[in-house]
Amino acid sequence: MDILALLGQGFLVALSPAHIALALLGCVLGTLIGALPGLGPANGVAILIPLAFSLGLTPTASLILLTSVYYGAMYGGRISSILLNIPGDEPALMTTLDGYPLARQGRAGEALALSAVASFIGALFATVGLMLFAPLLARFALLFGPAEYFALYGLAFAALGGIAGRNPAKALLAAGLGLALALVGYDTTTGVPRYTFGLMELFEGIDFLIAIVGLFAVSEVLLFLEHARGRAPRVPALGRITVPLRVLRRCLPASLRGTLLGFFAGILPGAGASLGSFLAYTLEKRVSDRTGSFGRGDPRGVAAPEAGNNAAAGGALIPMLTLGVPGSGTTAVLLALLMALGITPGPLLFAEKPELVWGLVAALFFANVVLLALNLPLVGLFVRLLALPAWILMPTVTLVAFLGIYSISNNSFDLLVMLAFGALGYLLRKLDVPLVPIILGILLGNEMEDNLRRALLISDGDWGVLVQSPLAKGLWLAAAAALLAPLVLGRLVERRRRALFERGS
Amino acid sequence: MLSATRRTLILAAFASGLALPALAFDPGEVECIAPANPGGGWDFTCRQVGKALFDLGIVANPVRVTNMAGGGGGIAFAYVVSKRNQDPHLLVAASTATTTRLAQGAYVDMSPEMVRWVGTVGADYGVIAVAPDSPFTSLGDLMQALAERPEEVSIAGGSAFGGWDHLKVLIAAKAAGVADVTRIKYVAYKGGGEALTALLGGHVQAFSGDISEVVGFIEAGQVRVLAVLAPERLPGKLADIPTAREQGIDAIGANWRGFYAPGGISEEAYDFWVEAVRQVYESELWKEVMAQSGLMPFARFGAELERFVRQQTADIEALSREIGLLK
Amino acid sequence: MSDRILGICALLFALGFVFEARRISAPFLVDPLGPQTFPMLVGGLIGAAALWPLVRPDPAPAWPAPGRIGELVAAFAAMVLYALALRPLGFLLATVPFAAFLAWRLGGGPGASLLFGLLVALLLRFVFASLLGLSLPSGPLGF
Numbered sequence: 009m010d011i012l013a014l015l016g017q018g019f020l021v022a023l024s025p026a027h028i029a030l031a032l033l034g035c036v037l038g039t040l041i042g043a044l045p046g047l048g049p050a051n052g053v054a055i056l057i058p059l060a061f062s063l064g065l066t067p068t069a070s071l072i073l074l075t076s077v078y079y080g081a082m083y084g085g086r087i088s089s090i091l092l093n094i095p096g097d098e099p100a101l102m103t104t105l106d107g108y109p110l111a112r113q114g115r116a117g118e119a120l121a122l123s124a125v126a127s128f129i130g131a132l133f134a135t136v137g138l139m140l141f142a143p144l145l146a147r148f149a150l151l152f153g154p155a156e157y158f159a160l161y162g163l164a165f166a167a168l169g170g171i172a173g174r175n176p177a178k179a180l181l182a183a184g185l186g187l188a189l190a191l192v193g194y195d196t197t198t199g200v201p202r203y204t205f206g207l208m209e210l211f212e213g214i215d216f217l218i219a220i221v222g223l224f225a226v227s228e229v230l231l232f233l234e235h236a237r238g239r240a241p242r243v244p245a246l247g248r249i250t251v252p253l254r255v256l257r258r259c260l261p262a263s264l265r266g267t268l269l270g271f272f273a274g275i276l277p278g279a280g281a282s283l284g285s286f287l288a289y290t291l292e293k294r295v296s297d298r299t300g301s302f303g304r305g306d307p308r309g310v311a312a313p314e315a316g317n318n319a320a321a322g323g324a325l326i327p328m329l330t331l332g333v334p335g336s337g338t339t340a341v342l343l344a345l346l347m348a349l350g351i352t353p354g355p356l357l358f359a360e361k362p363e364l365v366w367g368l369v370a371a372l373f374f375a376n377v378v379l380l381a382l383n384l385p386l387v388g389l390f391v392r393l394l395a396l397p398a399w400i401l402m403p404t405v406t407l408v409a410f411l412g413i414y415s416i417s418n419n420s421f422d423l424l425v426m427l428a429f430g431a432l433g434y435l436l437r438k439l440d441v442p443l444v445p446i447i448l449g450i451l452l453g454n455e456m457e458d459n460l461r462r463a464l465l466i467s468d469g470d471w472g473v474l475v476q477s478p479l480a481k482g483l484w485l486a487a488a489a490a491l492l493a494p495l496v497l498g499r500l501v502e503r504r505r506r507a508l509f510e511r512g513s
Numbered sequence: 514m515l516s517a518t519r520r521t522l523i524l525a526a527f528a529s530g531l532a533l534p535a536l537a538f539d540p541g542e543v544e545c546i547a548p549a550n551p552g553g554g555w556d557f558t559c560r561q562v563g564k565a566l567f568d569l570g571i572v573a574n575p576v577r578v579t580n581m582a583g584g585g586g587g588i589a590f591a592y593v594v595s596k597r598n599q600d601p602h603l604l605v606a607a608s609t610a611t612t613t614r615l616a617q618g619a620y621v622d623m624s625p626e627m628v629r630w631v632g633t634v635g636a637d638y639g640v641i642a643v644a645p646d647s648p649f650t651s652l653g654d655l656m657q658a659l660a661e662r663p664e665e666v667s668i669a670g671g672s673a674f675g676g677w678d679h680l681k682v683l684i685a686a687k688a689a690g691v692a693d694v695t696r697i698k699y700v701a702y703k704g705g706g707e708a709l710t711a712l713l714g715g716h717v718q719a720f721s722g723d724i725s726e727v728v729g730f731i732e733a734g735q736v737r738v739l740a741v742l743a744p745e746r747l748p749g750k751l752a753d754i755p756t757a758r759e760q761g762i763d764a765i766g767a768n769w770r771g772f773y774a775p776g777g778i779s780e781e782a783y784d785f786w787v788e789a790v791r792q793v794y795e796s797e798l799w800k801e802v803m804a805q806s807g808l809m810p811f812a813r814f815g816a817e818l819e820r821f822v823r824q825q826t827a828d829i830e831a832l833s834r835e836i837g838l839l840k
Numbered sequence: 841m842s843d844r845i846l847g848i849c850a851l852l853f854a855l856g857f858v859f860e861a862r863r864i865s866a867p868f869l870v871d872p873l874g875p876q877t878f879p880m881l882v883g884g885l886i887g888a889a890a891l892w893p894l895v896r897p898d899p900a901p902a903w904p905a906p907g908r909i910g911e912l913v914a915a916f917a918a919m920v921l922y923a924l925a926l927r928p929l930g931f932l933l934a935t936v937p938f939a940a941f942l943a944w945r946l947g948g949g950p951g952a953s954l955l956f957g958l959l960v961a962l963l964l965r966f967v968f969a970s971l972l973g974l975s976l977p978s979g980p981l982g983f
Contacts, residue, residue, distance in 0.1 A: 153716035154700075177892030181850055184886035188857055191882065194585070195864075195875040197701045199617075199673035199838065202864050202875060203857075208584035208591060208621055226919070233915050233945065234904045343706070399948035403939045404960055406919070411968055411976070414926065418581045418975065419588065423923035431916065438901045439846050457878040461871045462700050466667045466717065469872035579975045840865075 011139060018366030021068065022374055030065075030073040031371055035378045038080020042100075043087040043390050053077055053342060067346070068364050072371040074345060075325075079131060079372065082321045083379050086123045086314055087390055091116060094228050094405070095220075099317035101444060102289040106302060106309025113305050117249040120391070122307055123314040124383040125251060126263045128376060130315035133267045134274070134322025135372045142326050154462035155474050159483035161456040164283055164448065166487040178441045186449015187456075189214055196458045197465070209421040218413055218422050219450055222429025223443050225409045229402050230434040249387055251307075259311035262292050270316030274323025284323070286448065288316025322372070329365065538601070538785040540572045545772075546605045548589030549582050555606035556580060558770045561802055562604075562634055565793045572789070586611050587620035594627045598775045601782035604631065609677050609768040612822055616829035617675060617839060625826050628773040629783050630818045632790030635803050636811030637723040639681040639742035639766030640754070641668075644712060645734060647719075652740040652760045655719060656689035663696040669712055670721040671705035675838040678705070678721045681742060681766040683832050685757060688764040695836050712736065723768055724751065725807040742766035747809060769811050771818065787815040843897030850890035858883035915945060930979015935961040 021027065053074050065073065085100030090107035103123065110119040152160070165183060192203040193213025204210040251259075269291055270284030292312035293302045302309045328339040413422050433443060460474075467473035475481055543566070545559035556578070563576030581589040589605060597603055605628075615625050641652060649655045658666050670678025679699045686694045700717055702708040705726035712720040713735055720727075720736065724747065730736040731754075740757040741747060742764050747754065757764045774786055791814045793799050802808070813821045833839040861879035904912065922938040940957030944950055969976050 150710060150714035153711065153714055175892075175898060177889050181886060181889035181893075184854075184882055184889055185850075187882045188853075188879075188886060191879050194673060196673050196703060197871050198875050199675040199701075200864060200875055201619075202879065203860055206621060208587045211584045211587065211619065212582070230912055230916065233912055234908055397948075399943045399946035399953070400956060400960075402946055403942035403956070404964075406942060407935065407939060407960065407964055410922070410926075411964060414976075415580070415968070418579055418977075419583065419592075420923045420927055421583075423926070424920065427916070427919050427923060430919075438903070439842060440898060440901065441846070453882075458701070458703075460878070461873045462702075462711075464873050465698060465700055465871040468664055577975060 014362060014366045015139065015370060017362065018368075018370035021363050021367030022072065022370035027069060027072050027367070027371060028374070030069055031076045031375050032378060034073045034076025035080040035375055035382055038077035038082075039084035039087075039379070039382060039390060040080075041077065042081030042084025053081075053345075068367050070345065071342075071364065071368055074342060075368060075372060076375040076378075078342065079318075079321060079375050080379060082131070082318050083124065083127050083383055084390070085317075086127070086310075087120065087387070090119045090123065090310070091391065092228070094224050099285045099313075099320065101447065102285040102313035102317070103310055105289065105313075106304070106306050109303070109305035110307065110310065115305070116391075117387075118251055118255070119307070119310050120387050121249050121384060122251045122255065122259060123310050124380060124387065125256065126259065126266070126311040126314040127318040127383075128380045129260075129263045130267045130270060130318035130320075131322055131372075131376045131379075133264075134271050134319040135369065135376065137271050137319075138322050138326055138372070139369050142330050151477075151479055153477070154459040154466065155480045156477060156483065157459040158456060158463060158474060159480045159487065161452050161459070163483050163487040164286070164452060166491040175440065178439075179445050182436070182441050182443065183445035183449045186446035186451075187453040188449075189219065189446070190450045190453025191457070196454065197461050207421075209419070209425075213454070214425065214450065215422065216447075216450055218426045219429050220447060221409045221413055222426040223433035223446065225405060226427060226430025227433030227437055229406050230430060231437065232398065232402055249384065255307050259307050262296065262308040262312040263315040265291060265295065266312035266315035267319040270319035271323040273316070274320030275326050283452075284320025285313035285317035286444075289313040329368075538779075538781045540785065540789070541602050542574050543572050543576045543602050543604065544579055545576050546579050546581050546589050546593070546603065548586035548605065548611075549580065554608060554770065555586070557806070558606040558608070558634065558772075559604075561806075562772070562790070562793055565796065565798055565802070566789060568798060569793065569796055571792055585614050585619060587614065587623065590615075590620050590623050590628070593773075593775050594623060598777040600775050601778040603775055604772045604786065605774070606770070607773050608770050609825070611773075612825045613675075613677050613680065613829050616826040617833050625822050626776075628776045629778065630822050631772040631774050631783070631786045632794065632814040632818055633769045633771035633811050634790065634794050634799065635808030636767040636769040637725050637807070638747065638809055639678075639768065640720075640722060640724050640727055640738050641682070641685060641740055641742070641757075642712070642720045642722070642727055642730075642736045642738045643718065644715065645737050647737065649719070649739065650737075652685065652755075652757055652762055653689070655739055656686060656691055656762065659686055659697055660689075660691040663693075663698060666719060667698045667700050667717040668719040668721055669700045669702055669708035669717040671702050671708045671726070673701050674699060675833055675836065676701070677766075677768060678708070680829060680832055681764075682721045683836065684766055685740070685742065685762060685764040687832075688757070689762045709736070724809070728807060740764075743809070767811055769813070770808070771813075784815075790814065841897070842900040842903075843893040847890045847892070847894030847897070850886055851894070854883045854887035854890060857886065911945065915942065918942065927977045928979065929977075931965060931976040932961050933979050934977075935964070 022031070082099065085095060086103045086107065089095045089100040089103040090111050093104050093108040095101040095104055107119050107123065110116065190213070192210055193201065194211055195202055201211055266285075266288035269288045273284035273287050289309065289312055292308055296302075296308050297306070324339045325342075328343050409426070410423060413426050414420075436443060436446075463473050464471070475484060543563070545563050547556040547559040549555045559576075559578045563578055566572045567575050581592065583589070584591075586607070590611070593603070593605055607630075612625065614620055615623065641655065643649050643655070649658065655666070668682055670676070670682070672678040679701070682697060682699060683694050686697060691697070699721075700708075700711070702711065705722040708717075708720055708722060709726065709730065711717045713730075719739075724741060727736055727738060728751070731738060731751075738754045740760060740762070741751070741754045742757050744756070744758065744765055746752050746756055772786070772790060774783060791812075794812060794814075803810075830839065858880050861876050861883060864875050864879070903909075918938060918941050922934055925934040925938075936954075936957040938957070939960050940953045943953035943956045948956060965976060
């Protein structure tokens with residue numbers, strides 16, 4: 009009852025005309041930013057912070073605007089994933105795996121509608137979760153010490169087998185490459201530079217965004233150039249922008265599983281939406297993929313990660329608001345915004361600034377409904393942006409990628425790094441080396457090493473600390489299961505897959 | 514950006530020896546470089562001070578903020594020294610992080626004398642905190658433990674080994690007479706929030722950070738601040754926190770925020786900017802910003818700041834040598 | 841064959857990575873593991889994973905014909921040139937020819953490509969500089 013009363017107050021705050029207008033603006037801008045390859049939510053929010061300042065918005069209004077952008081970008085990220093096989097942001101990566109094949113089968117409209125619904129489900133439940141569990145889950149997050157984080161990242165890598173593609177050795181190679189790239193820059197623990205070769209530009213490490221834009225967007229342009237003349241127009245026909253009820257019903261369990269997993273992945277500080285969508289997809293593949301249809305356009309392979317990444321976006325707000333610990337890159341930017349506005353997030357925020365917290369929660373509900381409404385009928389409008397002829401679209405995408413990266417640091421070094429990643433991405437894609445493990449390695453590599461070393465520093469070098477707590481034990485058991493399952497079940501699955509393949513061909 | 518022709522004209526005016534009085538210096542179109550991504554502390558400094566400069570009528574045009582992330586501020590520093598050394602329309606946001614990295618040679622081939630230090634607009638003071646149920650009840654207790662059984666106490670902070678949060682522990686430990694500061698177990702996190710979470714979760718025994726990072730936690734009763742590393746007690750509701758100095762440990766840790774300007778600008782331009790930053794700092798408008806953002810008083814301008822920066826870099830260099838970070 | 845080359849490259853990378861790891865200097869007494877151990881483990885992992893494509897390579901992918909490779913190299917060179925020219929030439933001066941070149945190579949007519957280059961440069965300048973307030977490089981002519 010108490011929560012409902014607070015939420016009621018929140019809606020009073022959120023539904024003032026100015027705040028409604030800001031939420032609408034944020035949703036549209038966010039979807040647009042998310043849809044454009046290379047401009048992910050973190051970048052989008054960061055770019056718009058100056059706007060919030062220059063408009064002289066109150067803290068509540070700024071937060072409503074920018075979290076709407078955040079949610080919008082999470083929705084929008086799927087559009088280019090599905091249509092162009094270019095993830096608009098890192099969490100939308102998983103959506104490419106089945107979304108793009110669906111689009112090539114002429115079911116792009118269906119995939120887009122389905123992903124909008126799945127996103128809605130994920131975000132809706134996560135917002136409810138945020139409302140109910142924020143104080144409670146803050147305590148849960150505290151159980152994660154260095155050893156537990158290390159185990160968690162171990163689990164994430166062990167789960168990689170699920171998306172390894174045809175050749176596990178190449179997935180391992182890719183993961184190693186990602187980890188290696190993550191190690192460039194200052195070592196967090198000792199502060200010594202590693203693999204920087206005296207270049208100051210490398211001291212802070214390789215910006216994740218630069219790597220992803222290079223690996224995906226630039227390599228996509230190169231792949232496209234390779235076939236430039238012979239290929240038909242690239243953006244696949246949309247088909248109907250509705251989901252058949254049958255498909256929807258089949259995808260509902262996937263969406264709910266994805267929501268749950270994504271939400272919890274989002275809550276873990278540092279894990280964020282990428283891990284959420286990754287785990288959601290991997291689990292769904294394990295649970296539902298009986299015929300090897302995942303990766304070839306299974307609607308559930310779209311629903312699960314989309315629900316997962318939107319749920320994670322909501323979940324990531326919990327540690328940010330309750331502990332001031334961002335759960336993802338974007339929430340880190342939002343956190344910086346809060347601090348700049350003179351608000352210290354923390355356990356007291358809920359007690360001291362109820363109008364801000366509950367206004368935000370209410371605004372998220374509102375934004376979510378707006379986004380569903382925007383994305384079902386209006387998705388065609390966003391898509392038309394992508395349906396331009398390739399000689400217009402591809403150079404524009406290239407330029408936006410260049411400018412997005414350039415705006416981070418105003419120097420051409422980052423652009424050259426991006427291009428190097430582009431060339432690398434092109435070669436690896438030709439050689440069938442999966443790119444996702446590289447991204448995961450870059451994303452988690454630092455944290456994984458840092459937490460291992462923190463754990464050993466605190467324990468004075470006793471490796472036993474890594475498996476001391478029940479939570480760590482549980483995580484390692486889960487990791488072992490994730491690693492062994494494909495080995496044990498792999499043959500069986502492979503036989504089935506082969507049988508299916510032979511029948512099919 | 515100021516057009517090159519116009520900039521040349523202005524430079525020509527200086528070069529031809531027109532003796533412009535301090536107030537006659539025309540700031541023109543001013544650029545402020547924040548050597549980090551949008552949203553960080555340096556970005557905040559540029560945007561807020563830039564806004565105040567314009568709102569107070571000190572400059573005629575809105576200040577343009579350029580983000581130049583990389584090298585922990587080193588990219589921007591090297592860029593200013595090599596490409597914009599004569600540009601009098603340029604300010605660059607700086608803080609203790611800038612001097613720390615300069616002192617430790619992290620800005621390759623750069624030194625503090627290559628730029629002009631203009632002025633500060635406030636500071637965030639260091640704190641050393643523990644969990645509410647900790648056996649340590651004073652800074653002295655903690656320091657005694659660090660001296661006698663350092664293997665049992667882990668201290669978390671939001672910067673790398675040798676970074677500012679680590680240095681504050683070392684400064685306090687040295688002031689308390691801890692003989693071997695190299696045995697102190699400092700656990701590095703990527704930010705203050707992460708380090709505090711480790712403290713709250715009971716994974717480490719103490720925390721070193723800035724006061725702005727712990728304000729919310731003090732009120733919730735989730736941390737106990739043993740000491741603030743400020744010259745005197747902080748104002749307002751933070752007045753209950755004892756300083757290190759009153760506990761007999763003479764340690765100050767001020768993370769100041771301010772600006773430097775290119776090294777090759779004229780004295781007129783330098784004096785103008787020193788005066789401009791001082792005016793911002795002393796304005797009512799800025800007092801509001803400080804209250805809102807939790808910035809504490811810290812005022813050093815012009816020559817005084819140049820002296821302060823020289824002293825701070827020398828101190829940090831000596832400490833870094835002692836812990837083996839510099840050879 | 842392609843996979844063997846990949847394996848050799850990855851192996852060389854791993855060797856170089858481990859070799860570099862040994863040269864990382866560390867301050868004394870920081871953490872038990874030090875800054876070298878984890879990079880060496882990662883190098884070992886890459887090296888081990890590189891053996892597989894060396895020993896059991898997949899069939900080679902379809903590489904583009906020499907003419908196409910020339911096309912790719914040209915486009916990539918244009919991108920590198922653009923990255924280098926953006927700052928000294930300024931946004932418009934660098935962007936118009938670059939965008940026009942890419943559009944032309946992707947099948948746009950020469951005239952249409954040039955027009956497109958001009959329009960897209962102006963549009964992006966409007967969005968990034970005027971709407972989002974980001975600073976774009978201005979170059980010697982001030983735009």
